[in-house]
Amino acid sequence: MTTAYTRTAVALHWIIAALVITAISLGWVMADLEFSPLKLRLFNWHKWIGVTVLALMVLRSLWRLTHPPPAPLPMPAWQRLSGQAIHGLFYLMLLAQPLTGWMYSNAEGVPVVYLGLFPLPNLVEKDKAFGAFVKELHVAGGWVLAVIIGLHLLAAIKHHFFDRDDTLRRMLRWRTG
Amino acid sequence: MMPILARWTVLPAGLATAVLALAADNAIDAGHSTIVATLTQMNVPLDAAFSRFSGTIVYDAMHPEAARAAIDVEVGSLDLGDESYNAEVRKAAWLDSAHFPQASFRSTAIKSGGADHFEATGTLSIKGKSQLITVTIAVQRTARSSAFDGSFELYRKTFAVGDPDWDKVLDDKVRVRFHLLVDNPTATAPAQISRS
Numbered sequence: 001m002t003t004a005y006t007r008t009a010v011a012l013h014w015i016i017a018a019l020v021i022t023a024i025s026l027g028w029v030m031a032d033l034e035f036s037p038l039k040l041r042l043f044n045w046h047k048w049i050g051v052t053v054l055a056l057m058v059l060r061s062l063w064r065l066t067h068p069p070p071a072p073l074p075m076p077a078w079q080r081l082s083g084q085a086i087h088g089l090f091y092l093m094l095l096a097q098p099l100t101g102w103m104y105s106n107a108e109g110v111p112v113v114y115l116g117l118f119p120l121p122n123l124v125e126k127d128k129a130f131g132a133f134v135k136e137l138h139v140a141g142g143w144v145l146a147v148i149i150g151l152h153l154l155a156a157i158k159h160h161f162f163d164r165d166d167t168l169r170r171m172l173r174w175r176t177g
Numbered sequence: 178m179m180p181i182l183a184r185w186t187v188l189p190a191g192l193a194t195a196v197l198a199l200a201a202d203n204a205i206d207a208g209h210s211t212i213v214a215t216l217t218q219m220n221v222p223l224d225a226a227f228s229r230f231s232g233t234i235v236y237d238a239m240h241p242e243a244a245r246a247a248i249d250v251e252v253g254s255l256d257l258g259d260e261s262y263n264a265e266v267r268k269a270a271w272l273d274s275a276h277f278p279q280a281s282f283r284s285t286a287i288k289s290g291g292a293d294h295f296e297a298t299g300t301l302s303i304k305g306k307s308q309l310i311t312v313t314i315a316v317q318r319t320a321r322s323s324a325f326d327g328s329f330e331l332y333r334k335t336f337a338v339g340d341p342d343w344d345k346v347l348d349d350k351v352r353v354r355f356h357l358l359v360d361n362p363t364a365t366a367p368a369q370i371s372r373s
Contacts, residue, residue: 035262035264036342037345040346044221110221111222113221116219
């Protein structure tokens with residue numbers, strides 16, 4: 001069994017990480033802004049990033065199904081299992097979060113136009129009550145992601161600096177040939 | 178289906194003309210009509226409906242050139258789907274609904290385009306500024322009512338609507354589409370007779 005991630009897997013990990021952290025930060029800031037041109041602009045950027053994450057996550061899921069990740073490094077069972085649970089939750093949330101955002105926008109009567117160029121189909125009809133519900137889901141999803149990103153970071157730091165194992169390093173280099 | 182209905186009502190010409198002439202000065206049934214403005218922000222179309230408007234459309238299929246329309250729209254009733262947005266567009270820089278509560282359209286000339294549509298030219302007034310516009314209006318007539326459908330484009334800056342700060346995210350162009358239903362109360366009874 002291989003001990004390294006593919007170059008594609010490593011690239012997708014870091015690109016999606018950067019996009020998701022940007023999207024959560026934008027979401028955090030824009031939600032409390034007064035109605036203004038800046039607010040609309042940030043909402044659009046947030047949506048475009050979300051759609052990009054969704055597309056990359058679909059690719060990433062397919063890639064992972066066809067390119068198994070390296071075997072887990074030796075560690076206590078509870079750490080391995082909780083790590084796997086968090087990774088499963090990441091896949092679920094990173095696919096679901098863009099979709100709830102997209103539905104929230106549509107339910108509020110606002111189509112999503114990717115990069116201001118490509119109108120995407122509406123996932124749901126305009127519906128105020130559903131909009132309020134799916135907004136709650138989207139906000140809660142943001143919190144879940146923030147928490148699991150925090151746990152993921154803490155675990156990476158622990159493995160790298162305390163256990164001094166290869167967990168973080170193998171996400172910083174890739175399989176060659 | 179509608180063109181067939183329209184023809185069906187126009188065919189018994191003598192009867193229909195007499196009846197429709199009686200059904201002259203008809204009020205718009207606001208509950209079954211819509212006036213929607215489509216704004217475009219960063220290429221994203223946003224539909225905003227006016228919920229309060231009134232007016233009359235006088236239309237006789239035999240004398241379409243004599244048609245006339247007068248419509249008043251309460252600009253403060255524009256709903257963009259979010260109360261903070263609605264409050265913004267009511268401000269002085271936008272529609273200034275406190276000083277200019279109504280937008281209006283008054284037809285000045287009608288050109289017939291056949292049985293199912295006509296061209297209405299008239300004065301569109303928003304925020305105290307007026308512009309002559311021409312709108313193609315499709316007519317769908319049943320025994321009970323006439324529906325008038327159409328759309329036109331306007332440039333909001335023509336009417337001094339909007340803060341320059343918004344120009345980079347909000348298009349100048351606004352498309353307005355309408356579906357206006359006018360009942361023909363006196364047309365109901367004879368239509369039922371001709372149907373039986």
